[in-house]
Amino acid sequence: MSRIHAVAGGDVILPCFLKPTMNAASHTVEWLRPDLKPKEAHCYRDHRDSEEDQNPSYKGRTSLFKEELKNGNVSLKLTGVTLSDAGNYTCFIPTMSRTQRPVVQLLVDQKSHSSLPRQPPRASPRSLPVLSIEGTNGSGLVLRCESEGWYPEPELEWFDNNGAILPATGPTETKTDTKGFYTVRRNVTIQQTDNNWFTCRVQQQNITRTKHIRIPDDVFPKPCQSYWTAGLCLAVGAAVGAVVGAAVATPMGYVVGNRRTKRQCVTGETVDPENLSVPLKGNSSGELN
Template structure:
């Protein structure tokens, strides 16, 4: 009796036997937000990002935006296919909206207009109707205030000229420094003078004594690292102001 080699039998059998492997898998829809804080300046409009991943329509879901430090009330509520002001915190009325045309793509971000310093904080994007475990995310909002520094000539000292730089309306508290025309930081006449007003805005003032140079140009720089904002003002001191 003639027999087939094992390898031949396997090849012959594969022609008649069909093996079907069915693999089922699904990605759980999650609510995701930005990894870094969102930064805005007082008076600006800002978007607090929040979305569903993988992208699925949120048109028939309930989307609730709240503040973590507020015990009750909504910042914004979307349900039954429309925005709702039910239990909305009064200070947010007329200032919040969602991108309704983007809901079908899973975009449930919140737009907040005319941002104020008191808006700073942690916001919760929550979708209670979602069946997955990750139904919410937190978005941190940092709000700052800035203004242009003002330079003036404040007299003379020896052979040099005393310059004064002032800038108010900052938040959080900024740093101030003087630079020459090449960008080198100049030693100031003591530490900056700081003041915080009743609205929690900071003013800062700093003096520097400069000698005559080829350009006689000097810059006052005010910067706030936390909100990553910087303002500069340059002054040209006429040669005749310097003594001698």
């Protein structure tokens, strides 16, 4: 159970995120107050809000973040908070397992914020994630997502085009500045897919920042086939070692050819290794320029 503080007369967000992440836009979402009759504080059904069974005390004061339903964010916004709103709220998706019923306890203070957790002295806009290519890992690319200006510490996740969470290559890196705001960073290794769309999402209880990117096919490392050819040439050169000049020239040719081939294998003939850490620049559709 999570605990949320609010002040009478203000607004509050009751957080609820589906795990694993799934698109909730086509599902029924219910927020319930079990101690009330009717117990429904809010209902989203058939792609719209429904007031049919809603408790009259909540009419016109509740809403979901419709644009975030596709990301599994089913948090409830409650406006004009009253003292009677205090209580336990259950986030319920009927089509999901009945064991997954997150409960949020809302505590309402009459006048002051004295019971609220200490916040940084000044608010800061949370930055959109910045995506960059950090290098290669076998046949894959290492992508980095970084976002700054958060408080409290947010969650950062990478997703593929199907909404599946991508495993990180290590723990999420976090640091704080002198004002107490967090910067978060996470790397993942991606493999080439049918469309090469990937998404980074940074979120708190009621704030989400998302960045999408498509990686062109020719940016991925290509399989290197030239080492076998170079090895064969070396063997043939050794077989005719009776000619000293040829025996010397062949290994030299191999070394040069091998070095050239190695560069092509690592870079795929499309990415300069010196530029792999430069942030990706995307257009409005998220594709690379």
